[in-house]
């Protein structure tokens with residue numbers, strides 16, 4: 001059988017390190033899931049970690065930067081959005097160190113980070129680019145809206161994030177590479193890091209497929225979905241302990257997804273990768289990873305050797321307080 005995973009003549013790999021940048025301490029779970037999903041979760045409050053990832057290959061690049069400590073430093077429209085969300089329920093974040101503080105504390109100088117890839121333009125992923133040297137490039141999906149506040153009143157991006165900095169929009173439309181039916185871009189031109197076009201949560205959202213050994217990968221999913229139960233199970237997954245076993249346990253709701261149909265389509269394609277024994281999915285907000293995944297300076301590269309996948313694949317069932325016993 002032909003593998004869905006890309007082959008490479010170079011054998012080049014990257015090393016990937018998780019950077020834990022705080023927690024979503026509370027958000028209404030109805031933003032993320034359908035009423036069925038909320039009932040299965042058994043909680044009206046969504047909580048989750050915030051992960052970004054350091055990728056070391058031909059260059060050092062960050063995939064996402066997490067969130068700022070002080071929401072007052074965001075443009076006024078973001079604060080209005082917070083206020084609007086808080087009419088539905090509590091919205092709280094906990095942040096000890098931002099990316100530009102944590103990386104140097106872990107021995108990674110900011111000027112050694114040659115690029116930051118934003119999975120998308122939301123504030124819990126873009127960090128504070130103004131703290132990085134102007135030589136650090138910003139890389140985004142092709143359809144990403146980059147106008148800052150105040151030119152775009154609703155923007156969470158500031159002039160400090162983008163002014164004076166090289167910006168690369170991934171040119172998906174000028175290539176013909178696809179992986180699992182998703183448009184793809186060979187970032188280092190050596191098969192070690194592919195950027196995947198994964199829209200739905202918002203326009204321009206991207207994920208990354210990083211080759212951490214010659215034959216194994218991690219899929220950095222960003223916010224393609226916000227819980228592994230929105231990706232699993234699918235008809236591609238084997239050994240699912242749930243009933244039904246062919247549709248995601250926590251279906252995507254439309255509150256957090258600009259285009260929920262597109263998001264579902266993206267997730268269906270990513271599920272093929274997620275089900276592959278040589279791919280480990282690392283979503284930006286997956287709470288089930290913390291038992292196995294240590295953060296920087298440790299790397300995640302030997303996940304397969306360590307058997308992480310079988311440990312985390314269905315771990316989320318432990319948190320589904322609303323699922324009837326017979327459905328598990």
Ligand SMILES: [Zn+2]
Pocket residue numbers: 122124125223284285
């Ligand atoms: Zn997010």
